[in-house]
Amino acid sequence: MKYIEPVKSIVLFLLVMLSIALTFTIWTYTPDYRYIEQVESKEILVGSQKNFEDLIRPYKAVYRFENGFTGTVSNSVMKDLMKMWRGWNVFDLRIDSNLSANYMNEMIRTDKRMTVFFTGEIPFSVLSTTFQFTDKELPETTFNRMIIDWSHYANRELQVFFVSNSSATSMRAHVSIQNAHQFMKNIIEPAEKYGAFQEIERENATSLYIAKDTIESVKYTYFINDLSPELFKNVLFTEPNIVRSNMESPIEKYTDGMSEMTVDTNFKSLNYVYPAAESSVSIEPSKLLKDSFEFINEHGGFTADYRYISLGMNQNQIDYQLFLQGLPVYSDQLIYRMSTIWGDNRIFHYKRPYFSLDIDIPSEKEIKELPSGVEIIDKIHQMDNIMVSDIDELTIGYYLTQNQSLHIFTLEPCWLMSRNGKWTRVTPELFGGVKLGLE
Incomplete structure (x- = not known):
């Protein structure tokens, strides 16, 4: 029994030393880290970003x-x-x-x-x-x-x-x-x-x-580049993996139960709606335009020369129009505008074309001569259904048509008339069949 106390002291001393050694080891231990590659999520872009x-x-x-x-x-x-x-x-x-x-x-x-x-x-x-x-x-x-x-x-x-x-x-x-x-x-x-x-x-x-004088302009022909609706699905839906699709040509529908994206293959248009974000609170113009621009630009949505053309504060709507060579493009066959309606801190409604002008075909270029603006005004003065005082603008632009079989677009120079924010192509039929250089 006389050895018990010395043994206890020795064991206690050893335990204390072991504890000190383990503590020191933990404090000074440096693990052999291996390089872990940082995999960043890829930013999805449907086109190039703009200023x-x-x-x-x-x-x-x-x-x-x-x-x-x-x-x-x-x-x-x-x-x-x-x-x-x-x-x-x-x-x-x-x-x-x-x-x-x-x-x-x-x-x-x-x-x-x-x-x-x-x-x-x-x-x-x-x-x-x-x-x-x-x-x-x-x-x-x-x-x-x-x-x-x-x-x-x-x-x-x-x-x-x-x-x-x-x-x-x-x-x-x-x-x-x-x-x-x-x-x-x-x-x-x-x-x-x-x-x-x-x-x-x-x-x-x-x-x-x-x-005052006749105008020469160039007719262009472009190959079409269709932007994949799948790209927009991955951009617009929070969880693309749960999105269900229903393909019934010419309409294709995508939904995740909260929002819906509709694709019209005839008009080459895409329409996205997030109903829960609908809001009646007006946003000041500068913020509205900034939010709209940043939303579209984040996914490279300005896939051609789109210009801001109108602001509707009542609906928080911003519209952009396709331009070519600095002139507005109009079509009654295809959608030629983008629009956003801003909701409660996020996009509520987004409508746009899903095509872009790919490659100009040089051999198809053709010089066209258009009548002067003065001639167009003279003809409008003779009409009963259009008043010159009702016209917002009269300008040269392009009329866009498509050839689906050849997968090409034609952009024909023309006079465009804007009334109440809506464009109309000035055609011979508008003047009772008189050509006046319009073809």
Whole structure:
């Protein structure tokens, strides 16, 4: 019994030492890590992503000189204009409200002014990505025309008006330019040689500005590139693996029980709805346009030259239209617009084409001559069912048709007329069969 206590002490000492050794081992242990490859989820893109400025582009510019108006719809000129604006220092903003149609017409016909036309009412605050404003807070107003007065360019200063037809308002401002000589040489002097334009005055309405001479344009033929509906299924549905499909040509339906995507193979259109997101709360224009752009751009949805054309705050709707060579495209055979309706913090409704223009066929190009805008207006004046005062715009564009057997699209130059936000192709039938150069 006399050895029990010494044995206990020895055992206790050993246990303490073992505990210390294990603790030290744990503290100092460094495992032999093997490299674990990080597998990131792939971002699904149906097309290339765009810059916001690509969607906010003018389609026409009209210049007032002493001898009258000149104008152009050249895509390259519009790009040069936007390049010129980048970095402009805009200051001394003032709002003019309740402008009459006659006053807005007078603003444009004043000598030494150019007017740039946009396809839709643009939220003023989105210009902060293009211009440099001295004002920290920009008003939540919109505009669809930009009037630039160069009468005092020698002082390195321009006066600019951002005019809204729909609200009859104008944001007046000044711009300081570093190189006035370059502005005149690159922007104003070439405009003196552009084609002649004519102002079509209308009672109690803003004027139309159209080409006085016949116009040559190119007919294009493209191979079709169909975008896979499966790509959009993977983009739009949260869990694509549980999506059920029902293929009954020409309509294909996809659903996960919460949302539905419908594909019309005849019109090459795709329609997605998430009913639970429906909302009646209006969103301010700048945020609405930003949310719509980011939603589409995240999956590369601007698969061609789509331009922002309209904003409907009552439904939180944004529309984009297909353009080619800077001119709007219209069709009664195929869908040619994209639209989004924003809901409760997410997309509620998304409608779009699922085709893109793939390859231009050079051998199929053909020069077409169209009558002048003045001739078209003269014919409309003779009609009983269309009033010139009801026309929102009259412009050159393209009429899109498809040949399904050859899998090609044809884009025919034509005159397009916009009324109440809807485009119509100007055809011989519209004028009672008189061809007038329209084919």
